Amino acid sequence: MPDDAIMIPLPGALYRRVEAAAGADEVPAYVARAVREALARDEAAAAPGAVDEAQIVERLRRLGYLD
C-alpha cells in the first residue's frame, strides 16, 4: 500500500471492484480522486430541477424554524 493511501466512501460495487483489484480495503489516493471526479460529473448530470427555495424559506419561517 503506497504512503498516500487514503480511505474514502465509494458506492458499493465500485468499492468492491477497487478493493478486489488492490487486494486491500484501502484505496490509493489517485484512484480515489479519479472516482470522486467521475461521481461528481454523474451527479451534476443527474441534478434535479431547481427546488423553489423561496417557498421553502417561507414555510420554515412560518413554522418558526427560521427568524
Next chain:
Amino acid sequence: MIAPHGGRLVNRALDGDAREEAAARAEALPTLEVSLEVAYDVGNLATGVFSPLDGFMTREALDHVLHRRRLPGDQAWTIPIVLDAPAAALRRVGPGGALALACAGRRFATLEVTDVHALDRQTFAAATFGTTDPSHPGVRRVAMMHEMLVGGRVTLFALPPDPYERYHLSPAETRVLFRLRGWRTVVGFQTRNVPHLGHEYVQKTALTFADGLFINPVIGPKKAGDFKDEVILEAYQALMRHYFLRDRAVLGVFRTEMRYAGPREAVFHAIVRKNFGCTHFIVGRDHAGVGGFYGPYDAHAIFEEFPDLGIVPLFFTAFFYCTRCGSVENEKTCPHDAADRIDFSGTRLRQALEGADPISARLVRPEVAEAIARFPDPLVAAGAPGAR
C-alpha cells in the same frame, strides 16, 4: 452539503396544475385503500426521505434487500419498503397498469405497477428481523399483512392530514435549513422516547464535535407501553427551550412506523438521516431493538458491512448516572462499581416522572417531567388503535 443516498433526492410530489391533473386522472383508476402508515411511507418515497427509492419494492429489489442488504443498483439498503394488498383488490391490475391509492376514502397518490408478487412471510420475517418468533412485534406485523405485494413508482398529489404538520419537514426543507444555519456537519438523533438526562448527554457529546443537531423522533404506530407521539414532541419542546441553543438544534419528525428490526433498522435510520442532510448519525445501545432479540451492540457491528454508506455512524455505549462521578457517564468513562450507578431503566424513569424518589428525579429535567405530567395517559395502551 452531503449528497443524498444514491446521489439524487427523489421528488415525486406534484404541485399546482400537475397536482390537479393527477388527482383527476386517479378518479378513473382502480383504487386501493391503504392504512395511514402506508400513506406516510408514500409521502416518504415521494419527497426523497427514502432516496434513491421512488416507489414500493419490486420482487427483484425486495430479494436484493432481503438477501444482500443492497438495492439492485448496489446502494446499501436494509429494510423492505413494500405495499401489501389483498389478491382480490388486484384482480384488474397487472404490470404496466396503474392504481390509485386512497386513505380513509380519499385518493392521494398513484402507483405505476411494475409487478405483483406473493408475500413470502417466512423469508421476509427471517431476513428482516432475524427471527420468525411470533412474540417479535415485526413478525406479528408481517403475519397480519395481505398476501400480495405490489411494486412500482409512486406519484403523490395530496398528503393525508397530519396533526404534526408543524414538525414535518421534507429533506429538501431540512437541507435548506441546515445550509442557512451555516451547518457543515449535522448529527442526526433517532428516538422513540421522551428525553432523559442520558439522551441529552449523548446529544450534547455529539454536538460538541458538530455544527448542528437534528432531533428526529419516529412518529407513527408503536408498541404498547411506548410514549405517545404528542408526549414525545411536547417533552422535546420543553428540553430544547430550556437546555439547547436555539441555533444549534432542530426538532423535526420522521413519519413512519418502528419496525423493531434492530441492526438492519439502524442502517435504515442512518440512510434516512443522510437524506435529510445529516453527516453523522448516533447509534446507541440496542438501537431499534426489542426484548432480547438482538445483542446490545449488534447495531454497531452491522455498519462494518457498509464502508460506502456516506453518513458516519457515531457509536455510543450504555450510559447511566454515576453518583460518585456526579454526572451521566458511560462504560468507557466511569471506573466505579455497579452500586454507584443508576441505570435509566423504565422503572426509574416512571419513578422520576412521579417525583417519588429524589435520586430518580435527577434523571429527568423538571421542565420535561412537567410537560409529560400534563398528559393524563402518556403511554400507548395495549390494544389501542395502531399499537403493535
